[in-house]
Amino acid sequence: MVREAVAHILSKMRGIDPKRLLPGVPSRAVLAAFYAAELCRLENCSEETAAIAxxxxxxxxxxxxxxxxxxxxxxxxxxxxxxxxxxHLRSPSSQYAMVVLDADVLARIGALSLFNRFTEYRASITDMLQAALDILSYTVASDYILYTRSAKKLASRMKPHTIAYFNWLVEELANLGIKARLRTEATVGGIISYVDLLSCPCGKTIVKEKAVKPAEKCMRYILRYTCRSCGLDVKAATCIPASTRTR
Structure with missing residues (x-):
């Protein structure tokens, strides 16, 4: 998600080809670029120059x-x-140097940084949506798909923290201009929950498609987001938890 947003920011600058610049660059550096662009948007400097630096x-x-x-x-x-x-020797005097240093710190803290670390800095927007769909769906379903009392007790302790983490992630995305929300909905086969993108990382309108299809051992829920402006096309899918169990 962040990598796609940075690619869009860099594409605004003449002579920059994000497809040539970003491959191989670690996710933490891309996140720093994202924060630098956002800081410059707020501080009235060039988002593109700050992102590159x-x-x-x-x-x-x-x-x-x-x-x-x-x-x-x-x-x-x-x-x-x-x-x-x-x-480390002298306080920076230029606005861009201060923005770059601040962005480097911001990229080391917060929900997005934690997510990157947990996924060894290899996460993409698809990874984030997939993780949220899997984890949140089984979190909300844990109330009624677990069999043993001990498991239910453990899950009840884990559930609020899991939901709080993804709410934190959504809040951080909103601070950076990407609109999203946690959504829980009833569908064929049970309840599903996920991070629902309300805008594209490029800032334009995003289109959501969803479908439920039978699979070998469950009903499969499929999410797809597309954006005509930047060509974004991402998909996430999971088994609807309740459809994997017979009670």
Missing amino acids: ALAYAYHQIDSVVDRIPQHIVHHVRKVLEEAEDA
């Missing part, structure tokens, strides 16, 4: 990023990075 700073392989950006911004980005690298 933060990407290079957090990646710790500056040349590999700088070599892939147009010459007209290379000098500016290098100056920002030099100042950020010297922050």
Whole structure:
């Protein structure tokens, strides 16, 4: 989700090809770029320049990023990075250096950072939607699909914390301009729950499709989100928990 948003931000700058720049860049560096762009949106500086500088700073392989950006911004980005690298010696004076350093900190804390760490920094928007669909659906179904008293007791303790975590994730996405909400709905075969995207990471309108199809051992719930503006097309699917059990 964050990688797609950063790709959209970078595509606004002349001479930048996100498909060439972002492959191989770790998710924490991409998250830092996302925060830098958002900070510049709030602080009235160039979101694209801040995102590139933060990407290079957090990646710790500056040349590999700088070599892939147009010459007209290379000098500016290098100056920002030099100042950020010297922050342990002197306080930064430029707005961009302060934004890059702050973004690097923000990328190390919060729900998005935790999710990245749990998935070893390999998470994509599909990974996030899939994890939420699986985890939340079994969380809300735990009240009635578990058999033993001990399991029900453990699940009752885990449930509020699990829901709180995903609410926190949704809140953090909203702070960064991506609208989403937790949604629980009754469907054929039982109850399902997921993080529902209300806007595309690019900021445009998103279209949701959902379907329920029979599978070998369950009823399968399928979610799909598409965006005509940026070409986003992601899908998540899970067995409806209640359909996997006979009571």
